[in-house]
Amino acid sequence: MTDQVDTAWEPSEVQRERDEWRRRRTIRSAAIASGSTVLLIGVVGGLVVSSPGWERVQETYFDWDKAVSSFPAVLEGLWLNIRVMALCAVLIVALSLTIAVMRTIRGPVAFPLRLVGTAYVDVFRGLPLLLVIFLLGFGGPALSLSGLPTSALFWGCAALVLSYSAYVAEVFRAGIESVHPSQRLAGRSLGLTYGQTLRHVVLPQAWRRVIPPLMNDLVSLQKDSGLIAVLGVVDAIRAAQIETAIDFNYTPYVVAGVLFCCLTIPMARLTDRYARKKGYHGAGGHL
Amino acid sequence: MNSELLRLHGVRKSFGDHVVLREVDLTIEPGECVVLIGASGSGKSTLLRCVNLLEVVDDGVISFEGRDITDPRVDGDEVRSRMGMVFQAYNLFPHLDVIGNVTLALRLVHGVGAEEARSRGTAMLERVGLAAKAEARPDDLSGGQQQRVAIARALVANPRLMLLDEVTSALDPELVGEVLDLLTELKAEGVTMLLNTHEMGFARDVADEVCFLHDGRIHERGRPEQVIGDPQEDRTRAFLSRIRAS
Ligand SMILES: Nc1ncnc2c1ncn2[C@@H]1O[C@H](COP(=O)(O)OP(=O)(O)OP(=O)(O)O)[C@@H](O)[C@H]1O
Ligand SMILES: [Mg+2]
Numbered sequence: 178m179t180d181q182v183d184t185a186w187e188p189s190e191v192q193r194e195r196d197e198w199r200r201r202r203t204i205r206s207a208a209i210a211s212g213s214t215v216l217l218i219g220v221v222g223g224l225v226v227s228s229p230g231w232e233r234v235q236e237t238y239f240d241w242d243k244a245v246s247s248f249p250a251v252l253e254g255l256w257l258n259i260r261v262m263a264l265c266a267v268l269i270v271a272l273s274l275t276i277a278v279m280r281t282i283r284g285p286v287a288f289p290l291r292l293v294g295t296a297y298v299d300v301f302r303g304l305p306l307l308l309v310i311f312l313l314g315f316g317g318p319a320l321s322l323s324g325l326p327t328s329a330l331f332w333g334c335a336a337l338v339l340s341y342s343a344y345v346a347e348v349f350r351a352g353i354e355s356v357h358p359s360q361r362l363a364g365r366s367l368g369l370t371y372g373q374t375l376r377h378v379v380l381p382q383a384w385r386r387v388i389p390p391l392m393n394d395l396v397s398l399q400k401d402s403g404l405i406a407v408l409g410v411v412d413a414i415r416a417a418q419i420e421t422a423i424d425f426n427y428t429p430y431v432v433a434g435v436l437f438c439c440l441t442i443p444m445a446r447l448t449d450r451y452a453r454k455k456g457y458h459g460a461g462g463h464l
Numbered sequence: 465m466n467s468e469l470l471r472l473h474g475v476r477k478s479f480g481d482h483v484v485l486r487e488v489d490l491t492i493e494p495g496e497c498v499v500l501i502g503a504s505g506s507g508k509s510t511l512l513r514c515v516n517l518l519e520v521v522d523d524g525v526i527s528f529e530g531r532d533i534t535d536p537r538v539d540g541d542e543v544r545s546r547m548g549m550v551f552q553a554y555n556l557f558p559h560l561d562v563i564g565n566v567t568l569a570l571r572l573v574h575g576v577g578a579e580e581a582r583s584r585g586t587a588m589l590e591r592v593g594l595a596a597k598a599e600a601r602p603d604d605l606s607g608g609q610q611q612r613v614a615i616a617r618a619l620v621a622n623p624r625l626m627l628l629d630e631v632t633s634a635l636d637p638e639l640v641g642e643v644l645d646l647l648t649e650l651k652a653e654g655v656t657m658l659l660n661t662h663e664m665g666f667a668r669d670v671a672d673e674v675c676f677l678h679d680g681r682i683h684e685r686g687r688p689e690q691v692i693g694d695p696q697e698d699r700t701r702a703f704l705s706r707i708r709a710s
Contacts, residue, residue, distance in 0.1 A: 359551065359553060359555045360555060360557065362513070362518050362551070362555065363551060363555035363556070363557070364557075365518060365540075365541070365544060366516050366518060366544055366547075366549040366551075366618075367544070367545070367549075367568065367569035367573065367617070367618075367621075368541050368542070368544045368545025368546075368569055368573040368574075368621075369541070369568075369569060369572055369573060370541050373572050373573075377568060377572060378557055381559045381560075382557075382558065382559050385559065
């Protein structure tokens with residue numbers, strides 16, 4: 178039953194030849210990949226630049242000086258998007274997890290919980306996000322409820338959290354229900370209570386499975402955080418709009434777009450890494 | 465007079481229209497090892513799950529340590545914490561490593577501190593020959609190794625009753641021998657066992673008593689050499705001859 182380390186092993190002639198072949202093939206593959214990429218970019222770029230009207234397109238969308246001058250304002254706006262996104266993400270996870278758990282509890286006592294959870298999801302998944310933002314963003318401050326801030330930013334965030342939590346709750350619920358019932362049985366058979374089984378057996382497994390779709394929603398939230406611009410909050414999009422209004426050059430929008438992509442793309446890579454580290458083996462592998 | 469550890473009386477369980485257990489009567493004395501045999505689908509696993517209160521019986525009474533545990537007022541979690549169950553498909557927790565699987569209930573249910581839980585878990589793993597795999601994930605273990613982790617997980621909190629569902633089905637003959645040794649040791653320590661198996665050799669070696677389950681009832685019961693060696697009922701004979709033929 179003990180594994181011994183085989184120190185005497187030297188790769189055989191056949192194995193060395195195979196390794197050598199694999200190494201050569203890796204180098205060749207890399208060369209082909211980079212060659213074809215450069216070629217493709219060259220061809221597409223050449224076509225675009227040589228097309229009629231390119232000059233005008235370049236002037237209105239890719240004006241370098243305009244990009245540089247609008248960059249600080251747009252970047253400052255983006256910082257607001259990032260903060261909104263980070264805060265909302267935390268609140269969304271907490272709220273949606275609560276809703277999802279409420280919807281999966283069995284038994285008659287929990288019926289009101291299930292009812293509330295279902296009604297919440299039905300309503301907020303049905304309402305367009307923009308509508309919720311208008312409703313809360315303009316209506317909320319007008320209520321001037323004591324104890325609640327009247328800033329557009331606060332109510333905009335509230336709208337994002339309420340709307341997104343309905344979606345994310347469904348992702349969590351799917352994750353919870355995808356854990357095989359035998360796992361619950363095993364937990365209960367050890368004497369764990371319903372709550373302990375949920376907390377220590379079901380949720381950790383569900384969590385791992387929902388990370389990829391969850392990250393997808395997070396990326397989407399990052400973009401939709403820009404929608405609160407309609408409330409007059411100066412985020413990256415609003416900042417770009419202000420810059421644009423000066424001379425009707427649309428380069429600031431491109432700057433904002435590039436910055437948004439710079440945020441989301443690394444996050445997607447990070448997600449993949451995190452999921453792998455947590456032992457999430459998706460389809461694929463080396464075959 | 466009430467010396468038995470477990471007593472089933474008139475236990476009935478059905479899934480929809482399908483009656484799996486019709487009227488099961490069974491008693492187990494402390495320290496005894498009772499083996500259930502019967503065709504696939506005859507309800508052996510269902511019976512074990514009913515005893516572990518993972519299924520709610522339709523009728524009948526199950527008493528454990530002199531108390532009716534089928535009473536809905538009974539705290540099922542507390543009852544289950546004094547039994548150990550090993551599932552046919554192991555049901556290990558894939559998100560925890562081996563030692564995490566073994567110590568989870570110790571920490572959460574039995575209130576054992578992290579350090580003591582770990583040392584007790586490690587000792588248990590040593591006992592099933594898997595101390596070297598403590599940090600491995602269940603998915604990276606062979607079937608027989610997973611089986612032994614499942615046994616260790618069920619045993620670590622010193623249960624009064626062990627319920628073992630097909631513990632040998634994934635094991636080669638050598639490992640069957642090892643599990644057999646382990647169960648014999650447990651028996652010597654006074655652990656009571658209710659298990660089911662398709663392997664008559666194993667049943668004969670480990671059982672104090674063999675029960676043949678058929679059509680939702682226990683058709684024949686007795687010493688292994690009698691039930692397996694010289695069955696009295698036609699049904700038992702037919703079942704055993706089919707097993708031997710395969
Ligand atoms: N949760 C369930 N829902 C519906 N039917 C079930 C359920 N669990 C078991 N059954 C049915 O009950 C019957 C008995 O199942 P059980 O698993 O107890 O058989 P078994 O004797 O353990 O068989 P095997 O030797 O193949 O493991 C089967 O016909 C099965 O289809
Ligand atoms: Mg079974």
